[in-house]
Structures are given as structure tokens and as C-alpha cells.
Amino acid sequence: MNKKIRWEIPAMLVLFAAFISVIALHSSIAYANSPNQNVNANVVVPSTCYLAVTPVTISFGSLPPGSNYATNVLVTGSDVDGNANSYLYVSGGNWIATSHFGVSNTTWNPTSMVSYAGNSLSTTPTNTLIQIPFGAGTSNVIYFGLNVPGATPAGTYTQTITLYASC
Amino acid sequence: MDKALAIGMVLLLLGLAVVAHAQLGEVAGPLSFNVSIGSSQTLNYTIVNAGNNSINFYIKDAITSTIKNETTPTITASPMNGTILPHQQYSVKIDVSMPSGDKPGLLWQGTLQALESTNVTAPGGAVIQTGVLKGITVMSSQRKGLPLYYVGAFVAVVVVIGVSSYIIYGRRRKGRKGSQSATTFPSKERGNGTYGKPSAPSISGKGKRRKSARSSRTSSRTSRSKTRRKQSRASKRSGRSR
Numbered sequence: 001m002n003k004k005i006r007w008e009i010p011a012m013l014v015l016f017a018a019f020i021s022v023i024a025l026h027s028s029i030a031y032a033n034s035p036n037q038n039v040n041a042n043v044v045v046p047s048t049c050y051l052a053v054t055p056v057t058i059s060f061g062s063l064p065p066g067s068n069y070a071t072n073v074l075v076t077g078s079d080v081d082g083n084a085n086s087y088l089y090v091s092g093g094n095w096i097a098t099s100h101f102g103v104s105n106t107t108w109n110p111t112s113m114v115s116y117a118g119n120s121l122s123t124t125p126t127n128t129l130i131q132i133p134f135g136a137g138t139s140n141v142i143y144f145g146l147n148v149p150g151a152t153p154a155g156t157y158t159q160t161i162t163l164y165a166s167c
Numbered sequence: 168m169d170k171a172l173a174i175g176m177v178l179l180l181l182g183l184a185v186v187a188h189a190q191l192g193e194v195a196g197p198l199s200f201n202v203s204i205g206s207s208q209t210l211n212y213t214i215v216n217a218g219n220n221s222i223n224f225y226i227k228d229a230i231t232s233t234i235k236n237e238t239t240p241t242i243t244a245s246p247m248n249g250t251i252l253p254h255q256q257y258s259v260k261i262d263v264s265m266p267s268g269d270k271p272g273l274l275w276q277g278t279l280q281a282l283e284s285t286n287v288t289a290p291g292g293a294v295i296q297t298g299v300l301k302g303i304t305v306m307s308s309q310r311k312g313l314p315l316y317y318v319g320a321f322v323a324v325v326v327v328i329g330v331s332s333y334i335i336y337g338r339r340r341k342g343r344k345g346s347q348s349a350t351t352f353p354s355k356e357r358g359n360g361t362y363g364k365p366s367a368p369s370i371s372g373k374g375k376r377r378k379s380a381r382s383s384r385t386s387s388r389t390s391r392s393k394t395r396r397k398q399s400r401a402s403k404r405s406g407r408s409r
Contacts, residue, residue, distance in 0.1 A: 050192030050217050059292030081217035084195045089300050159293040164300035167195040
């Protein structure tokens with residue numbers, strides 16, 4: 001009796017394994033040959049903002065010491081590829097040549113002004129509250145002006161103004 | 168005529184470049200840190216290039232508020248500069264370390280800037296540089312306690328040391344007691360004149376083992392007196408039987 005049980009159990013196990021293998025092979029072949037295969041894919045698109053500015057250089061011409069330039073020099077910011085509105089921040093550095101004069105002599109304003117006026121530029125980024133809307137065909141503007149302090153030595157001065165998008 | 172001339176002069180003075188900077192961007196949302204006192208936390212700041220040209224960027228040191236009599240947390244960015252390929256994103260790791268001497272519940276606010284490196288020059292004018300700016304907040308929180316597994320490991324070590332010490336000490340005490348107590352009297356030696364003598368420790372024939380002096384003296388005294396008593400009893404019995 002015991003001898004009979006011994007060979008029957010392994011035989012059943014082998015048959016069962018063979019059965020499962022056949023089914024699995026059939027399923028894989030059927031799946032591979034199936035014309036309608038679904039693969040689930042996913043992606044997370046985060047809220048993003050960009051900034052492109054134009055022009056990349058501005059000039060205030062030739063200004064004698066003690067004179068100024070009206071706050072009407074235009075710079076445009078746009079965000080073509082973003083999906084989130086952003087705010088424009090601005091900061092700057094000193095005017096530098098062989099000598100230098102301070103960053104605060106440059107002013108900025110959301111609207112064009114007929115005279116030298118507006119907010120003084122600083123080395124620390126300042127929120128202009130100018131919103132840069134996202135999407136093609138949308139943009140916003142900021143204007144700059146300049147005052148050259150009296151007794152400024154003659155020279156060709158350069159400043160770097162940084163515009164940031166923040167979202 | 169005068170007006171036209173003035174407009175023309177203004178336009179001339181306004182500058183020449185009309186090509187926009189490449190599109191540098193960032194993923195929206197502030198970076199908020201909640202750091203335990205004496206520890207640090209790292210978050211990713213993701214910047215993006217939506218243009219067709221690579222953008223070289225650099226990170227400017229974070230600007231934060233200060234609190235009187237408290238040490239400002241240290242904020243570091245890694246890497247501090249790099250190149251974002253066209254239509255790619257770049258993750259900069261921002262690490263905030265909270266000094267161990269600060270109090271919990273303090274809040275610092277600041278900004279982190281990623282700027283596009285530019286080679287543009289404008290003699291007699293201003294260069295417009297593009298960047299993205301991220302607001303950061305750092306809050307200090309209570310120092311974390313030891314994790315439970317450290318406590319468990321410590322308790323386990325203490326228990327093991329205690330149990331092993333008890334076992335070792337217990338064995339030593341038993342060993343001492345065994346050498347001090349009266350030894351058994353094997354039945355073989357009874358009635359042969361040596362009745363009552365303590366069983367000698369196994370002697371290989373090459374010499375007696377040394378007992379500890381005190382314990383051997385005590386045990387021999389006890390056994391001698393017992394032996395004498397038993398011998399006297401035995402002699403009395405034998406005297407009677409004759």
C-alpha cells in the first residue's frame with residue numbers, strides 16, 4: 001500500500017506542473033500574438049513657469065553728470081511654455097567703469113513715465129508685482145530709468161540688471 | 168520734423184539686441200523645510216530649459232532673514248552650477264542644516280536664485296540677465312529622540328551582559344562551595360579502617376592534587392573528628408561481639 005502511494009504523488013505533481021506550463025505557454029503566445037495590447041503609462045506634469053526677456057541689453061545713451069533719463073526704457077518678459085503664472089522680481093548691480101556709482105540710481109516701474117521716477121533698483125531681488133502670464137502670445141513689461149550723479153567721472157559704465165520669474 | 172528726430176534719437180538710444188534670452192524656468196511651489204535641531208534636511212529644486220539651446224546656470228547663495236540671538240541655518244546647494252540641455256530639467260539638491268543650539272519653532276524665510284550665465288556685454292548700457300527665484304522657508308523643530316531600535320539594542324546588550332555575568336558568577340560560587348563542603352563517603356571504604364575518611368580526589372599516582380589550604384584543613388579536621396567517633400563506635404561494637 002505504502003509503495004503505491006509513494007510513486008503516485010510525484011507522478012501527480014509532475015502532471016500538474018506540466019499542465020500549468022502548457023497553460024502559461026499558451027497564454028504568453030496568445031498574448032504576444034494578440035493585436036490589442038494595452039500598456040499603462042503615466043507622467044506627472046508639474047506647474048512650471050519660464051521667463052524669456054527682450055531685449056537683452058539696454059542703453060541710456062550719453063548722460064552728463066547730474067542728468068537723468070526718463071523711466072521709459074522698455075523690457076518685455078514672456079512665458080511661452082509654462083503652465084503657471086509667475087511674478088517678476090528685479091535686482092541689479094552697481095554701474096561700473098574705472099569708477100562706479102550706485103545701483104539705486106537706476107529706477108524701475110510697471111508703466112512708462114515721462115520723467116525719471118519709480119522704484120530704486122537694489123542688489124536684493126524685489127517683487128515688482130508684475131505678473132507674467134503663461135501661454136503663447138502673452139507677456140508683460142517693465143520700464144527702467146537712470147540718473148547719473150553729479151561729479152561722476154567720465155567713462156563708459158555698465159550695469160547688470162537681473163529679471164527673475166518666481167512661481 | 169523735430170518730433171521725428173527726437174523719436175529717432177530715442178529709438179537709437181534704446182539699444183540694438185532684439186533676440187530674447189532662452190527660456191529658463193522652474194517648477195512651481197515654495198521649498199519648505201522642517202528641520203530638527205541638530206540635524207539636516209535635503210530637498211530638490213528643479214529648474215528647466217524649454218529652449219533649443221543649452222543653458223549654463225549658477226546658483227547664488229541663499230538670502231535669508233535673521234533672528235536675534237539665534238544662529239541662522241546653513242543652506243547649501245549642490246551643484247552650484249551646471250548646464251541644462253535643451254528641453255531638459257535639472258535637479259539641484261538644497262540642504263539645510265539646523266544648528267544644535269537653536270530653539271524649536273523658529274521660522275526663517277529667504278530666497279534661492281538660479282541665474283543664466285551670460286557673455287553678453289553692453290558698454291555704456293545695462294545687460295539684462297535672466298533668472299528664476301524660489302522662496303524658501305525653514306522651520307526648526309524639536310530634536311528627534313533615539314529611534315526605538317537603538318533603545319531595543321541597548322536593552323538587549325544590557326540583558327546579555329547581566330545574564331552572562333550572573334551565570335559566570337554563579338558557577339564560581341558553586342565551585343567554591345563544592346570545595347568547602349564535607350565530601351561524601353564512598354561505600355567502598357566503609358569497614359576497612361578508613362571508614363569516615365573523605366574520598367580522596369582522583370589521584371593519578373603521580374602525586375597528590377593540591378587542595379586549597381584552608382578548605383583542605385577544614386575538611387580534614389571535620390573528617391578526622393568524625394572518623395574518630397566512628398572508630399570508637401566500631402571498636403566498642405567489636406568488643407561487645409567478642
